[in-house]
Amino acid sequence: MLIFHSDDTSLRRARTELHDGALVEPFESPERVTLILEHLKALALGEIRRPPAYGLAPVLAVHEEAYVNFLATCWARWQAAGNAGEAIANIWPARTLRGDRVPEAIGGQLGYYALAADTSITAGTFDAAMASKDVALGAVSHTLATRDPSFGLCRPPGHHAASDQFGGYCFFNNAAIAAERALSAGKQRVAILDVDFHHGNGTQQIFYARDDVFFASIHGDPSVTFPYFSGYADETGVERGKGFTANYPLPPGVAVARWMGALDDALARICQSGAELLIVSLGVDTFENDPISAFCLTHADFNILGQRLASAGLPTTLLMEGGYAVADIGVNVAGVLSGFERAM
Numbered sequence: 001m002l003i004f005h006s007d008d009t010s011l012r013r014a015r016t017e018l019h020d021g022a023l024v025e026p027f028e029s030p031e032r033v034t035l036i037l038e039h040l041k042a043l044a045l046g047e048i049r050r051p052p053a054y055g056l057a058p059v060l061a062v063h064e065e066a067y068v069n070f071l072a073t074c075w076a077r078w079q080a081a082g083n084a085g086e087a088i089a090n091i092w093p094a095r096t097l098r099g100d101r102v103p104e105a106i107g108g109q110l111g112y113y114a115l116a117a118d119t120s121i122t123a124g125t126f127d128a129a130m131a132s133k134d135v136a137l138g139a140v141s142h143t144l145a146t147r148d149p150s151f152g153l154c155r156p157p158g159h160h161a162a163s164d165q166f167g168g169y170c171f172f173n174n175a176a177i178a179a180e181r182a183l184s185a186g187k188q189r190v191a192i193l194d195v196d197f198h199h200g201n202g203t204q205q206i207f208y209a210r211d212d213v214f215f216a217s218i219h220g221d222p223s224v225t226f227p228y229f230s231g232y233a234d235e236t237g238v239e240r241g242k243g244f245t246a247n248y249p250l251p252p253g254v255a256v257a258r259w260m261g262a263l264d265d266a267l268a269r270i271c272q273s274g275a276e277l278l279i280v281s282l283g284v285d286t287f288e289n290d291p292i293s294a295f296c297l298t299h300a301d302f303n304i305l306g307q308r309l310a311s312a313g314l315p316t317t318l319l320m321e322g323g324y325a326v327a328d329i330g331v332n333v334a335g336v337l338s339g340f341e342r343a344m
């Protein structure tokens with residue numbers, strides 16, 4: 001399977017994440033990509049290609065221009081304001097405050113454009129996010145041109161990023177950007193299947209009122225896990241999009257057989273949806289030893305996941321999302337890709 005990667009994804013190397021009340025070294029590190037790449041190379045899983053630069057137009061097909069400008073200038077403005085640490089939001093237009101004004105100062109804008117305090121903005125963040133969406137665009141363009149599967153080693157991840165909000169380690173929604181590219185290349189309908197442990201709230205929000213992208217997500221029950229305020233089973237879309245969102249919230253520690261049952265159901269719905277392309281938001285933080293997640297997939301289960309994804313029989317692009325058990329991340333990603341190839 002052709003693999004897309006850019007060294008520029010390592011330009012984001014944040015030092016701080018607000019986690020459980022402490023500033024810790026971020027779980028979402030550039031080493032994640034290094035380790036996946038090493039493992040895919042060792043197994044000779046496919047040629048590794050650097051994508052071209054696709055510029056800002058595909059980003060602006062998904063994200064608000066003011067949000068993109070905010071991300072592009074945030075770090076410089078944060079520094080110019082004399083702040084010592086990394087840029088982290090600490091105030092929001094919460095339910096009892098006004099949400100209809102964009103404040104002028106960077107501290108206020110951070111709260112306006114952030115959906116969580118876990119994600120800092122730092123020197124290389126914007127450039128890494130640009131590289132990450134280029135990786136996604138390179139991968140999906142290859143699949144669109146050849147119908148062959150592809151893997152985009154995106155990082156930072158994308159599925160929490162909404163049309164004008166960042167958070168959950170995500171800035172640009174790589175899967176949404178890839179889906180828009182497929183639609184503008186002439187596909188009538190695209191499916192996005194999100195198997196990351198966390199609900200893909202950003203992807204859901206972007207397509208919630210639309211019927212040209214079917215979105216399905218299998219994730220930890222939001223009543224007990226991040227992102228808490230999105231991903232419940234009764235969220236099924238609105239307007240034309242009614243019925244084009246499917247959420248499978250599952251309890252922490254859920255038996256793998258039940259997780260696989262949700263996967264089969266989601267894949268059946270995707271096949272019924274009339275999708276001509278499948279984009280997989282591939283998080284491997286469902287792994288049993290993931291430090292911030294609570295599902296129990298084993299190495300062998302990732303191989304089965306890959307096989308089942310291939311069994312949908314659709315042209316498929318897999319895009320990296322989460323996965324924080326870094327010692328095992330290469331094995332788990334390779335397991336999915338090799339399972340996919342075996343079942344094709």
Ligand code: OKP
Pocket residue numbers: 019020118157160168169196197198199226283285292321322323
């Ligand atoms: C990103 B992706 C735990 C807070 C949760 C956010 C998790 C973001 C996951 N103290 N932090 O979906 O893998």
Ligand code: ZN
Pocket residue numbers: 196197198283285321322323
């Ligand atoms: Zn996740």
